[in-house]
Amino acid sequence: MDEIFEIWPSLAEMARDMGEKYPTVAAWKRRGIPARRDADVIAAARQRGFDLTYEQIGLAREAFLAPTPAGDAA
Numbered sequence: 001m002d003e004i005f006e007i008w009p010s011l012a013e014m015a016r017d018m019g020e021k022y023p024t025v026a027a028w029k030r031r032g033i034p035a036r037r038d039a040d041v042i043a044a045a046r047q048r049g050f051d052l053t054y055e056q057i058g059l060a061r062e063a064f065l066a067p068t069p070a071g072d073a074a
Helices: 010-020 024-031 033-047 054-064
Strands: none
Touching: 010 024, 010 033, 033 054
16 A cells, blocks of 8 residues: 555645544555545545546555565565
């Protein structure tokens, strides 16, 4: 999901653009963005000039949630 968060210079700016509190967005960074907020993330990214799609968010979520092979550092 890092590539999505990199659209914003800071979590504080993402929170502001999303109309969320900073701790909520910081939790998204650790746990992943809830699927119910995908449309809001896409709209906020577009306001910043990024053409983010549902597919890109889905692929990022899939990679984020994929289990790490045993023995690899997370």
